[in-house]
Amino acid sequence: MQLFPLIEKSSIQEIKSFQEEKLKDLLKYLENHSPFYQNLFRQNNIDISTIRTLDDLQKIPTTTKNDLQKCNDDFFCIPQSQIVDYSTTSGTLGDPVTFGLSDNDLERLAYNEAISFACAGIQRGDVVQMITTIDKRFMAGLAYFLGLRKMGASVVRMGPGIPELQWDSIFRYKPKYLITVPSFLLKMIDYAEKHKIDYKSSSITGAVCIGESIKNQDFTDNILSQKIKEKWDIQLYSTYASTEMSTAFTECEFQNGGHQHPELIITEILDDDENPVKEGEAGELTITTLGVEALPLLRFKTGDIVKAHYEPCQCGRNTMRLGPVVGRKQQMIKYKGTTLYPPAMNDILNDFNGILCHQIIIQSNEIGLDEIVIKLSTETTNENFINEVRDHFRAKLRVSPKIEMVDFDILSKIVFNPNSRKPINFVDLR
Structure with a gap:
């Protein structure tokens, strides 16, 4: 499979035109299959044929987590018989929301993680140890597994916690990468030092870090990242994702923000009045999912305050990059x-x-x-x-x-x- 999608190397205008065609397909799909968006279009007198460009998205009201919580069932676009996996949001800021995934959604999820991990340098044949939950209706753990399998990497499914077991697995199976919450790396280092484990000579060369930020807004290492690297000379890669968008923004080797995948998601950065912020300013990440079958979202406000970066990356991708999350709007x-x-x-x-x-x-x-x-x-x-x-x-x-x-x-x-x-x-x- 192509792990560097050509659209990511295309010009900014080509990416925009590509996304606008995808947007038209999504709007037709929602009008035909989504009770929630059928109602939203009707109540706001929205003729989807007038939504032709990404700028036209502003004619459509945004969707919030509150909408998902109140009308969860109305967002589903396929019958229950076609749902093959159920996931829920973590419920950080309220009741969890249920997401169902079809076979095609799982395939999309695998593709997303495969190209995201490839972005961070993971290759076919690499062994990767997952220090993350794969059960408890957790979408990300399943996504990591499917993505690694799709790209031809080997997976060691360790789950979170228990440093002793993690080290046993590392020396037994010699993984090259870890997927983990970064603060847990400090626990692993502390355990290794107390038990005279020669962790610096282990097979690990890098970690894809989830759930916590490891960078400052200027992409320098934050304190957490510095503490890890002072002890252990490994590469740390940021990744940002959420259940709602089924899409990840992962750093490449130049580590200047997580790359957007244009075939999977449309992004807007909005101010408090729901207008696009000026370039370089922080605002609320608002996303439109592309290619999702069971529960697609249109102009969904994630609640995360972020800055977008648009200058081309040294890696050859021309896609927008997201900086570290400044904070949660409700927090x-x-x-x-x-x-x-x-x-x-x-x-x-x-x-x-x-x-x-x-x-x-x-x-x-x-x-x-x-x-x-x-x-x-x-x-x-x-x-x-x-x-x-x-x-x-x-x-x-x-x-x-x-x-x-x-x-x-x-x-x-x-x-x-x-x-x-x-x-x-x-x-x-x-």
Whole structure:
């Protein structure tokens, strides 16, 4: 199979024209098969024949997570008998939403991951260890497996956690790449050092990092990435995806943002008034899926605040690239006149080697204002360390959160909940 789709090397105008033809096909499909979008077109007097360009998309109202939660069944375009897999969103910001996939959707999912992994340098014949959930209605784990199989790589399905077992598998099967939450790499390194495992001479050369950011907005390594690379000389590749879009944005070897796959997704970056942001500005990623059969989405607002980058990449692709997620729109915090997102606070906490585990909690105080409480587990507890953390917050973000020390055994069970696909480092109680 072609793992560098030719459309990605085409000119910007060719990519736009290609996507506009795909958009027309999608609109016809939705008008014929989607109860939700049939109703949306009717209520807003939308004649789909007038939607000819990507700019014309702005004539159509956006779709939100709330729409999916309220009208989940109306989004399905095929009968239940044609659904071969059920997945759900993680429910980070509300009730999970059910997504069904047809045979063709699974094939699309495999294609997406195959070209995404190829983007990061994985090749046919490479052994890849998946340190990620593949069950519990988790779409991504299944997608990784299908994509690796499609591209001809070998898969070691380890699942999350248990460093001892991960190292046993690494030395037994000699994988070249890992797919993992990056913070878990620090746990693996810590385990290896405590148990005299020569991890630096292992077969691992790179890791595709999911669920957490490893880059700053200028594509330099963030603190988490620096900490890993200081200990272990491996390549780290960012990837960004969601269940809703069944599409991944993965870095190439030049690591300047995740590449868009034009045959799979149309992207818009919108401001609070749903107008396109100016180039270089951050806005909410809004996506239109292409080639999805069971539950396609049109102008779906993901809730993620991102910056897009449009200059051609050194790898030869001319596709748009997404920078690291600035934050989740619904997780924005207004604290004493300062606007904050959890990733900025995570970066500050990752600055400290003495912190074993942390959780950021946002709650409303008695007068309705946002209040930040940070729970920490540390190697040694003393007032000086707490003041140092607080001072670092003041210097970097101009805020001084409340800090609570919690025993590691208690906090680690909350943060690394076995029922969660990612570490629960942020809790919004507002």
